[in-house]
Amino acid sequence: MHILVTGAGGFIGHHLVNALVARGARVRGVDVKHPEYAPSQAHEFMLLDLRRREAAQEALADMDEVYMLAANMGGIGFIERRRGAGMAADIVHDNTLINLLTLEAAREAGVKRIFFASSACIYPQHLQQEADVTPLKEEDAWPSDPEDGYGHEKLYAECLCRFYREDYGLETRVARFHNIYGPLGTWDGGREKSPAAIARKVALAPDGGEVEVWGDGLQTRSYCYVSDCVEGILRLMRSDYAQPLNIGDDRLVTINELVDIVARLAGKRIRRRHDLTKAQGVRGRNSDNTRCEELLGWRPQVSLEQGMEQTYIWIEEQLRQAGRLA
Numbered sequence: 097m098h099i100l101v102t103g104a105g106g107f108i109g110h111h112l113v114n115a116l117v118a119r120g121a122r123v124r125g126v127d128v129k130h131p132e133y134a135p136s137q138a139h140e141f142m143l144l145d146l147r148r149r150e151a152a153q154e155a156l157a158d159m160d161e162v163y164m165l166a167a168n169m170g171g172i173g174f175i176e177r178r179r180g181a182g183m184a185a186d187i188v189h190d191n192t193l194i195n196l197l198t199l200e201a202a203r204e205a206g207v208k209r210i211f212f213a214s215s216a217c218i219y220p221q222h223l224q225q226e227a228d229v230t231p232l233k234e235e236d237a238w239p240s241d242p243e244d245g246y247g248h249e250k251l252y253a254e255c256l257c258r259f260y261r262e263d264y265g266l267e268t269r270v271a272r273f274h275n276i277y278g279p280l281g282t283w284d285g286g287r288e289k290s291p292a293a294i295a296r297k298v299a300l301a302p303d304g305g306e307v308e309v310w311g312d313g314l315q316t317r318s319y320c321y322v323s324d325c326v327e328g329i330l331r332l333m334r335s336d337y338a339q340p341l342n343i344g345d346d347r348l349v350t351i352n353e354l355v356d357i358v359a360r361l362a363g364k365r366i367r368r369r370h371d372l373t374k375a376q377g378v379r380g381r382n383s384d385n386t387r388c389e390e391l392l393g394w395r396p397q398v399s400l401e402q403g404m405e406q407t408y409i410w411i412e413e414q415l416r417q418a419g420r421l422a
């Protein structure tokens with residue numbers, strides 16, 4: 097089986113490549129960059145910009161299956177449109193081209209099955225206005241009211257997958273990821289997500305010091321460790337379920353609780369300083385895993401404490417290597 101992973105230089109793509117190689121697959125990785133923190137274990141790694149048709153055709157040539165993870169994306173500070181400004185034009189432009197050209201090249205190349213990494217950002221914003229939020233079921237996606245920009249594009253790409261399946265018989269599998277975190281993810285520079293940002297801030301703070309928290313910290317999320325995400329992807333890909341499926345944990349925590357968990361793991365007393373001017377995203381978001389458990393006979397296994405411990409240790413090490421921590 098010849099397998100392509102796009103976005104193989106990124107966080108989840110890199111972990112996915114390693115898992116596929118460990119299971120005996122022959123893997124081609126494609127990205128505009130190599131993985132930043134560890135060499136890829138892909139048998140072949142091509143540097144290609146998938147916004148170009150010829151590049152997508154080159155990437156897809158001779159492949160049996162594809163995992164489509166390449167995207168221009170980041171945490172809420174990167175994707176949120178605030179006061180009418182942000183990166184939406186770039187995000188939607190790039191991701192539209194990447195997803196459309198990858199699907200079309202897959203059709204041309206006779207690929208049998210393709211996985212698409214969608215997002216919880218496709219869910220209607222009006223269902224996420226309370227911290228004590230009702231977990232989001234797959235059918236809640238419509239009528240739609242997604243995250244402005246990034247969420248629109250993901251929802252459109254989900255539809256595109258369905259059209260290619262219905263019109264051309266290309267088997268598509270779609271997962272909606274809910275806040276995936278873990279080692280080897282972006283941890284600095286503006287695209288990092290809350291678990292990595294909080295781990296970095298706590299690692300840099302002295303015992304008894306304070307960390308900045310975006311918003312009042314009472315907003316809620318659920319977080320899924322990357323090894324669980326990869327297991328969910330692999331199970332979904334082997335299933336015969338062609339509709340979008342949540343892949344995420346369903347333990348809801350406030351951002352304040354996440355800070356406290358990390359502080360405990362670090363063995364530090366940490367005070368929180370709230371900055372109400374910073375991006376916060378929706379007020380609450382959680383994953384309803386009923387369908388995932390029914391279909392895949394599985395649920396995420398790694399607790400938030402276990403996963404954040406691994407993440408914290410890794411980010412602390414990155415800070416040391418960067419000379420920012422003694």
Ligand SMILES: NC(=O)c1ccc[n+]([C@@H]2O[C@H](COP(=O)([O-])OP(=O)(O)OC[C@H]3O[C@@H](n4cnc5c(N)ncnc54)[C@H](O)[C@@H]3O)[C@@H](O)[C@H]2O)c1
Nearest residue numbers: 103105106107108127128145146166167213215273275276
């Ligand atoms: N991490 C999460 O919590 C999360 C949540 C929901 C959805 N997702 C989706 O999962 C996928 C992987 O996310 P991630 O966290 O690993 O992000 P990431 O940013 O680490 O990985 C994405 C990769 O795509 C590559 N890429 C961007 N533009 C490209 C182009 N034009 N051609 C080729 N490669 C290009 C990037 O260089 C990067 O390495 C993305 O599609 C993302 O939208 C992630």
